[in-house]
Amino acid sequence: MVHLSLRGTPLPCGDGPLEAVLFDKDGTMSHSEPMLEALAQARVFHCLALAGQAEGDPERLSDLGALLxxxxxxxxxxxxxxxxxxxxxxxQNxxxxxxxxxxxGFGWxxxxxxxxAVFARTDGLHGQGSEQRPAPTPGLRPLLEALRQAGVRCAVISNDHVEGIEAFLAAHDLAAYVQAIWSAEHQPRKPDPAAIHGLCEELGVAAQSCALVGDANSxxxxARAAGVPVVLGYRAGWRRPVALDGSFLQLDxxxxxxxxxxxANRWE
Structure with a gap:
């Protein structure tokens, strides 16, 4: 029977074997911060440039930069x-x-x-057309390989679009490890617990036989609301400390x- 072990302590998946692991992408599977930081800075730059053409008030532009x-x-x-x-x-962005x-002061x-217009100028920094490809977080590939060898399915649940998820997986030869994707284009999207059930249906497994790893409390x-028994917080995907709910198990x-x-005995 397959199960996960965290720092030597077994994590039983209910009364049955672990059948699937659901991964968040940005900040969990991928070290996305450098790309997202560059994208945010580019959006601020182009937004200020366009706003400056329409409204030249320096004080308003300063306020706009801080707001963005x-x-x-x-x-x-x-x-x-x-x-x-x-x-x-x-x-949402x-x-x-x-x-x-x-x-x-701009009308809606x-x-x-x-x-x-700003996003049209900057979309090339992210997604399928981007030349930047966030690297996988260190040690991810060996874990995915171990899951594959054990017959455990893997899936990505993210608020990125399918294009961005597939581009990341393809760029790092990870697509063969992932059997399903749930993106911002799927309905409902996360953090609705029904998103978990929709993804599990695509995988052909029950939520009660899954684990989820993510870097956000949402x-x-x-996952907890959807009945996933093994829920793990991943803390190493960002420069700033990730403040996660202490009621969840966490790893670095x-x-x-x-x-x-x-x-899955209590001690291995």
């Missing part, structure tokens, strides 16, 4: 692990950009059109997690 950085979770310490760039979908523009139709609470390196075949 807060909205994106962008600071000198890096990307906020729970900010919109880290956990939000593209359309688009609305956040439009809202910042509206807060400095104009603000939204300007936000869409991911972990979603994939080497802390082992795939074990045999009874």
């Amino acid at each position: 950085r807060r909205a994106y979770g962008l600071s000198a310490e890096g990307i906020h692990p729970a900010g919109t760039m880290a956990v939000g979908s593209r359309d 688009l609305v956040a950009t439009g809202t910042a523009l509206a807060q400095v 139709p104009e603000a939204l059109a300007m936000a869409e 991911d972990l609470r979603m 390196h994939w080497q802390e997690l082992a795939v074990v075949q045999g009874p």
Whole structure:
């Protein structure tokens, strides 16, 4: 019977074997922070440029820059692990950009059109057309290989679009390890617990036979609400410390997690 072990302590998956592991992408499977930081900075730059053409008030532009950085979770310490760039979908970031523009005096139709123009200018930094490819987090591939050898299915559940998820997997030859994807284009999207059930249906497994690993409290609470028995917080994907709910088990390196075949006794 297959199960996971965290730092030598077995993590039994209910009364049966572990059948699937569901992974978040950004900040969990992929070290996305450098790309997301560059994308956020580019959006701020182009937004200020377009706003400056329409509204030359220096004070308003200064306010807009500060609003955008807060909205994106962008600071000198890096990307906020729970900010919109880290956990939000593209359309959620688009609305956040439009809202910042509206807060400095642009009408909503104009603000939204300007936000869409900014994203059109910067979309090449992310997704299928991007030349930047976030690296997998250290130690991920050996874990995926161990899961494959044990017959455990793997899936990605992310608020990135299918294009971005598939581009990351293809760039690092990880696609063969992943049997299903649940993206921002699927309905409902995470953190709705029904997203877990939709993904499990695609995998052909029950949520009660799965584990989930994510770097955001919203991911972990979603999995718990969906009935996933093994829910793990991953903390090593960002420069800033990830503040996770202490009621969940947590890890800082994939080497802390082992795939074990045999009874899930309390001590191994």
